[in-house]
Amino acid sequence: MRHGPILPVPRTLGMHLRDILRGISAVAEVTEDALKPAAALLPERVQSSFRSALSAIEDAGSRATTPEIDLSDIGVAAAFLRDGPTDDDDVRRFVRVLAHAWQKLKTGRAAARPVFSETLAAMEIDALRMADAPSASARAAAIAMDLRRSHVAGRFPGTPFAPSAAERTAIDLTLFAALVWLLADRESAMGDEERVLELAYALTHALEGEVLASFSGADALDAQLQHLARQV
Amino acid sequence: MTEIAEVPRGDRSVHKSAQHLRWFIRAFEQQVEATARETGVEYSVDLQLLTDAFAEWIKAFDAQKPPREEDNHAYVGFAAGLMLRTLVRRNPVRVVATPSDADTANPAYFWPEGYLYVAFCLNVRGLVLEHDFQEEQHRRSDLQDTRTWWSFKENVGEDPSRAIAFLEYFAGEDPDWAMPDLFRTGRVRQIAGRFYTEELVRLSD
Structure with a gap:
């Protein structure tokens, strides 16, 4: 089943909010790296959900933290x-x-x-x-x-x-x-x-x-x- | 060999534009597209390696840039040779695929990367001469001779500086085979000729 984006991101955010999201995104990156060895012990289905959730946070963070400019x-x-x-x-x-x-x-x-x-x-x-x-x-x-x-x-x-x-x-x-x-x-x-x-x-x-x-x-x-x- | 049509920005001369990375990259990409269309060879370009080549070329270019304006014309060919040397040394291009019926006796298939680099350098050289010095470049008629390309590939494999002399040769000029990586103005070249004539004759035998 195909889901829409887990974290809808508004087109523009204030700079403070972008900073906060950058922090969250960085936590997701670090968490994924830190938990890699432990995640290998989990059943494949759980591993996959875990990876999807972290990757959704990273993606949303990356989209939201790149300010649109012209x-x-x-x-x-x-x-x-x-x-x-x-x-x-x-x-x-x-x-x-x-x-x-x-x-x-x-x-x-x-x-x-x-x-x-x-x-x-x-x-x-x-x-x-x-x-x-x-x-x-x-x-x-x-x-x-x-x-x-x-x-x-x-x-x-x-x-x-x-x-x-x-x-x-x-x-x-x-x-x-x-x-x-x-x-x-x-x-x-x-x-x-x-x-x-x-x-x-x-x-x-x-x-x-x-x-x-x-x-x-x-x-x-x-x-x-x-x-x-x-x-x- | 396929022409490229990159033109200078605004009122800048071609030789000034060529000293800017964005012009250099655009012109090179145009050459890749044109050569791929002409030969059917599919190339991939490593942007970082190409930029490394540009940075190295600009340094070499500045290091021997003649102080007198009357030497600028003579420096065009030398600078194009330096460009070829750097491209051969850095090798920013990989061949992804060649046509199944490619004739490897043809330089474009015998050494596709080298062929692309030579085409690019000859085209930039020709553009500078035509736009900035109102002069036409006269390439050698035997540019497609496989023996020459075999010698070119072997020589630059041993010493990439020989690419400078080979480009002069491909462009229909009289190359300095003895010390190709040293720029000599017309006057110095004449004097040097007195010492090197004998050696040059031996080399060309």
């Missing part, structure tokens, strides 16, 4: 990097686009990629003096340095987190790729923008050693972001 949101986020904040809503829209990029890059990749908290990221960026940055890439570098210092990416949003080396690498590369994407030339169709995001990640990954080394300081990061944004 070309105008991307334009606002890119302008935010270029000109600094011009409107009260700019930070929220910038973080929404960043969260979208984070989820897109997370999907389909096996490597550990921690959960991104929009609420905390917005608070962190709000607290930065964004208007003082001399260029878009300098502003992007300041944001990257600040976000990686704080707990905006973790196992459960907002909780203290000591990332493993693999998780630290994943956070740095994802953040870097998303910012390269926003610094690069814009496309005129959403599908093309998604493609450029993928390419920004692939290029970041291709130059992983240099990218990770550039997190040693804001100036080095600024130069590296600028360099890759030009190449994408």
